[in-house]
Amino acid sequence: MNNSKPSKTSGVFGWFDQRLPISATWRSQVSRYPAPKNFNLWYFFGSLAMLVLVMQLATGLFLAIHYQPNPHLAYWSVLRGIQRDSRWGWLIRDMHVVGASAFFLLVYLHMYRAVMYGSYKKPRELLWLVGIFIYLALAAEAFLGYLLPWGQMSYWGSAVVTNFVTALPVIGKPIATWMRGSFVVDLPTLNRFFVFHVFLMPMLLLALVLVHLIALHQVGSNNPDGIEIHENVNESGWPRDGIPFHPYYTVKDLFGVSVFFVVFFWFVFYKPAGWGLLLDKLNYTPANILHTPADIHPLWFFLPFYAMLRGVPDKLYGIMAFGGSFVLLAFLPLLDRNPIRSIRYRSKLYKFNVLMMAASFLWLGWIAHGFATEHNMVYGLHVTEVFYATFLVLPFFNRQRSVRAKVLWLVLAEAAVWLIDVWMYSIHAHGWDLMLLTDWIPTLYLLVVFGSALAFPALTRDAAKLPERLTAGGIFH
Amino acid sequence: MTQKNSPRRHRPVLALAAVLLAACGAAWGSVASTVPPLRPITVNLQDKAALRNGALYTVHMCVACHSLQGVRYSSLPKVLGLSRAQFLATIGTNGHHYHDTITSNMPAAMMEAYVKIAPPDLTVIAQRRSAAWLYTYLTSFYVDPSRPTGVNNTVRYNVAMPDVFASMQGLQKPVVVQGLRFGSPAKVAIGVEPLTQGSMTKAQFDQTARDIVAFLYAVAHPHQQERARLGPWILGLFLALSVLTYLLYKLYWRRVITSEERWWRVGR
Ligand code: HEM
Numbered sequence: 001m002n003n004s005k006p007s008k009t010s011g012v013f014g015w016f017d018q019r020l021p022i023s024a025t026w027r028s029q030v031s032r033y034p035a036p037k038n039f040n041l042w043y044f045f046g047s048l049a050m051l052v053l054v055m056q057l058a059t060g061l062f063l064a065i066h067y068q069p070n071p072h073l074a075y076w077s078v079l080r081g082i083q084r085d086s087r088w089g090w091l092i093r094d095m096h097v098v099g100a101s102a103f104f105l106l107v108y109l110h111m112y113r114a115v116m117y118g119s120y121k122k123p124r125e126l127l128w129l130v131g132i133f134i135y136l137a138l139a140a141e142a143f144l145g146y147l148l149p150w151g152q153m154s155y156w157g158s159a160v161v162t163n164f165v166t167a168l169p170v171i172g173k174p175i176a177t178w179m180r181g182s183f184v185v186d187l188p189t190l191n192r193f194f195v196f197h198v199f200l201m202p203m204l205l206l207a208l209v210l211v212h213l214i215a216l217h218q219v220g221s222n223n224p225d226g227i228e229i230h231e232n233v234n235e236s237g238w239p240r241d242g243i244p245f246h247p248y249y250t251v252k253d254l255f256g257v258s259v260f261f262v263v264f265f266w267f268v269f270y271k272p273a274g275w276g277l278l279l280d281k282l283n284y285t286p287a288n289i290l291h292t293p294a295d296i297h298p299l300w301f302f303l304p305f306y307a308m309l310r311g312v313p314d315k316l317y318g319i320m321a322f323g324g325s326f327v328l329l330a331f332l333p334l335l336d337r338n339p340i341r342s343i344r345y346r347s348k349l350y351k352f353n354v355l356m357m358a359a360s361f362l363w364l365g366w367i368a369h370g371f372a373t374e375h376n377m378v379y380g381l382h383v384t385e386v387f388y389a390t391f392l393v394l395p396f397f398n399r400q401r402s403v404r405a406k407v408l409w410l411v412l413a414e415a416a417v418w419l420i421d422v423w424m425y426s427i428h429a430h431g432w433d434l435m436l437l438t439d440w441i442p443t444l445y446l447l448v449v450f451g452s453a454l455a456f457p458a459l460t461r462d463a464a465k466l467p468e469r470l471t472a473g474g475i476f477h
Numbered sequence: 478m479t480q481k482n483s484p485r486r487h488r489p490v491l492a493l494a495a496v497l498l499a500a501c502g503a504a505w506g507s508v509a510s511t512v513p514p515l516r517p518i519t520v521n522l523q524d525k526a527a528l529r530n531g532a533l534y535t536v537h538m539c540v541a542c543h544s545l546q547g548v549r550y551s552s553l554p555k556v557l558g559l560s561r562a563q564f565l566a567t568i569g570t571n572g573h574h575y576h577d578t579i580t581s582n583m584p585a586a587m588m589e590a591y592v593k594i595a596p597p598d599l600t601v602i603a604q605r606r607s608a609a610w611l612y613t614y615l616t617s618f619y620v621d622p623s624r625p626t627g628v629n630n631t632v633r634y635n636v637a638m639p640d641v642f643a644s645m646q647g648l649q650k651p652v653v654v655q656g657l658r659f660g661s662p663a664k665v666a667i668g669v670e671p672l673t674q675g676s677m678t679k680a681q682f683d684q685t686a687r688d689i690v691a692f693l694y695a696v697a698h699p700h701q702q703e704r705a706r707l708g709p710w711i712l713g714l715f716l717a718l719s720v721l722t723y724l725l726y727k728l729y730w731r732r733v734i735t736s737e738e739r740w741w742r743v744g745r
Contacts, residue, residue, distance in 0.1 A: 076547070079604075080546065083699075083700075084548075084549075084699055091700075247729055248729060248730065251729050252726050252730070254725070255719065255722035255723050255726045258718040258721075258722045261718075262712055265708070265711045265712055266712060269704045269707065269711065269712070270708060281605060282605075284601060286598075
């Protein structure tokens with residue numbers, strides 16, 4: 001297959017095609033790009049994230065035209081200028097607001113898919129790493145955008161986050177002042193957040209997504225079976241389990257887009273604020289610099305991280321716990337070195353652990369959804385420990401472990417949790433009883449993992465043999 | 478049991494029970510207050526007479542102190558089912574330009590001197606509060622000599638706004654119960670009873686309040702009818718597309734399933 005030649009050398013298209021690799025790129029990257037033929041539901045989210053990215057750029061353009069980055073004008077430029085005075089402004093704004101949440105939902109599902117099917121393993125480590133940088137850029141983009149309508153939660157959310165930065169030693173205060181362009185969140189902050197939100201971060205996101213796709217096409221897609229299709233090719237070098245991306249996955253993704261839009265527009269038309277989850281109720285009130293809200297919290301997609309920040313009784317360590325969760329994600333390819341990629345062929349306990357990753361993350365979100373009570377803070381701490389543990393126990397599953405190793409893992413892990421608790425207690429006396437009462441969370445988790453590994457060794461056994469060819473299965477296959 | 482200075486625990490069973498209790502309690506904070514019941518109300522955006530009555534009171538009474546910066550006078554005729562001329566003749570613009578936003582003529586500084594805080598914008602309030610809350614608020618001022626204004630409100634404790642409805646509604650006294658305020662025991666007003674007679678009967682005043690709420694609700698949710706009209710079409714469009722693209726997908730993929738290894742030669 002020679003993919004590099006132009007398909008036509010005459011006519012207008014031929015003229016262009018000889019000077020720009022249009023048809024060659026189309027062939028090598030789309031119409032003769034082999035994709036595994038067993039993608040399931042989980043493989044819709046990447047293309048949908050791309051769709052939402054484009055949608056955010058398009059709606060954002062129109063919003064930026066009418067928006068005024070000035071504390072005196074910002075709030076009404078959104079709530080009146082955009083929503084009422086501009087034709088279709090309400091629809092565009094609601095699409096942008098719902099789009100932001102949709103983006104995060106899709107990206108979380110997309111990441112979890114990569115975790116389930118081991119898509120971060122060789123040769124896709126860089127693809128995974130680029131993904132994490134995309135997430136970070138996306139998080140920055142959302143944080144910056146949230147200030148723009150200059151509502152109460154916008155203002156105080158930015159105030160809380162920039163205040164957290166001051167906890168960094170030595171550089172903290174200068175960085176916070178530099179971020180705000182002032183000692184408090186004010187006009188300079190709004191101006192730079194606006195420019196970063198509409199210019200810097202979108203450029204960065206686009207560039208990162210491009211690199212993401214290039215890296216993807218360099219190594220090819222993984223799939224729900226985690227079996228490399230390129231290792232089983234026919235006489236002409238085409239993977240036996242591969243199908244051309246176009247038309248097979250283009251029609252399939254089109255179906256995904258249609259279904260996605262049904263859900264998306266249901267929210268846009270009927271629940272644009274999403275029960276206060278997509279757009280905080282308090283943000284209907286203009287920012288009031290003299291009135292701190294009783295309960296400041298971020299939108300739903302940052303809640304788990306907020307629980308970590310709140311749960312650790314020291315700002316600096318809180319930031320470290322928050323930042324550390326991204327380090328953990330980045331190190332995933334090093335933590336999980338089991339040669340089997342897909343969760344389908346991993347042990348029962350490993351499956352449980354991957355489930356617990358999601359469950360502890362959701363639980364953290366639920367905790368941060370509540371008030372910053374002593375209870376919620378202590379729970380936040382202990383569930384953060386579980387979230388961390390779900391990553392740190394991964395090396396345990398790299399191969400079969402002896403009884404001695406299992407006992408050692410259990411004892412050391414449990415000791416680590418207790419050491420951390422004592423350490424945290426020495427920073428802030430949460431009350432021993434409260435600490436002890438909630439310590440069952442990491443303890444129970446560790447007991448389930450290592451205890452059942454000891455009691456029922458079969459639970460730690462991966463599939464003895466992987467299938468040679470891709471198997472069908474999953475929804476929409 | 479979960480407080481800092483509680484005695485050391487010795488009984489594991491109790492501890493276990495406490496663990497479970499704490500787990501349940503954790504999510505539900507501890508800043509409870511006794512909440513007065515809200516008065517039910519249904520807003521009918523088609524009842525233009527009610528909206529017009531509400532607009533009249535809002536623009537001429539409320540706007541003495543409050544603004545509605547989200548709303549332009551020129552957007553009202555459509556909401557109220559009036560022509561521009563009819564609107565200007567019956568409700569008017571308080572001497573403002575027709576396309577101006579509804580802003581109070583009262584200078585903010587004067588308001589701060591009068592009631593200590595500047596009255597909030599009513600577009601903001603009406604977007605944030607439910608119709609039932611607004612209705613209850615408007616009808617639940619009661620006499621409270623401990624307040625500088627002489628009145629308080631059941632749903633907005635220690636309200637700064639004076640009882641501007643006193644001449645219409647008459648004065649009211651609170652119905653007090655023993656309850657909680659921010660977690661501590663306190664006497665809480667959960668309703669009101671008439672104290673003096675105003676210029677309106679109770680039914681008349683309640684109707685007036687409902688009209689004001691309907692108007693505020695209408696201007697706070699300006700696109701609700703557009704949403705309701707457009708939504709089904711857009712959803713229908715994408716539902717239909719979902720079906721079509723599903724069939725298309727199945728059509729293409731039949732080949733993938735049936736002819737295992739021959740299909741890829743297509744297009745070569
Ligand atoms: C703007 C956000 C993102 C976009 C537009 C995007 C786009 C895509 C697309 C189109 C694919 C191929 C289709 C698919 O496998 O679903 C893909 C694959 C992948 N992405 Fe992303 N992505 C984004 C964010 C992320 C993030 C945050 C991560 C991880 C931290 C990530 C990790 C991966 C991995 C590992 C694959 C390969 C999966 C496999 O082959 O099994 N992506 N991405």
